[in-house]
Amino acid sequence: MLKESKKGRVEERKTVKVDETGYEEKGRRGKEKERKKETKKQRKKEEEKERTKDINKERKKVERKKRWKKERKKGRKEERKKERKKERKNETKKGREEGRKKIGSRKMKSRLNQERKEGTKERTNEERKEGEGRKERRKKGVKVRTNEHTSEREKERKRIVNNRDGDDDDGNDDDDDDEDDDDDDDVHDNNNNNNNNNNNNNNKKKKKKKKKKKKKKKKKKKKKKKQTLQDM
Structure with missing residues (x-):
């Protein structure tokens, strides 16, 4: 009886059971393997979800x-x-x-500098002591100002200052000197106006240059962005 029962079991193992679908029916061990695989997959999915949650939290x-x-x-x-x-x-x-207190305010300084460049203002003794001597400047080729180079306008101004009281060399009063004073003041005002106009024009040019530079920078940035987008 025992032998027959063993034989039957062996034959049952050898015989392949078929499902309704037509595939081989798996035994107990095969079903356990499949279940373990599915559990592993689910475990991996859950671990990935937790990992992504942690990453998102850190990023936030x-x-x-x-x-x-x-x-x-x-x-x-x-x-x-x-x-x-x-x-x-x-x-x-x-x-x-400070500018109100001092005589040498900004406008006065700029005016004096312009006059010095044009050669209408003589250097003071203190400036001569601080700077180079006339001989050394002559050697370098710089034009040194002397009494011979004084302009006619300055000569007229000196003559007017000497005759401010209105007395001529003959002792007579002159109305012409007053007219010369007015003319000289007009010339001085005109020069100041011209200087102010030149300064305004220079400032306008500087503003235009700044605007052009800004436009160029914007164009360069746009080009770089386009290139990066194309590369991406």
Whole structure:
């Protein structure tokens, strides 16, 4: 009986059972293997989900920190700008007060410098002591100002200053000298107006150059962005 039962079992194992679908019906061990594979897949999926959640949390933290830093920087920049504006205003006020006190304000200095370049203003003794001597400047080829080079306008001015009282060499009063004074003042005013106009024109040119530079920079940035997008 035992032998027959063993034989039957062996035959059952050898015989292949077929499903309704036509495929071989798997035994107990095969079903367990499939179940283990499915559990592994599910476990991997769950682990990946948890990993992605952690990564997203860390990324959000980093982005939040960056955003806070930018906002802080913006606030600091605005505060600094306000402080700088206040400092500039204070500096300009101080400069104006000092300029009013002193004779050599900015406008006077610029006028004197222009006259010096044109050769109408003589150098003072202090400037001569600080600078180079006449001989050394002559050697370098710089034109040295002498009494012979004085302009006719200055001669007229000196003559008018000497005769300010209205008395001529003969002792007579001259109305012509007063007219010369008026003419000389007009010339001086015209020169100042011309200088101011030149300064305004120069400032306009500088502003135009700045605008052109800004436009060029914008064009370059646009080109770079296009190239990067094309490369991507």
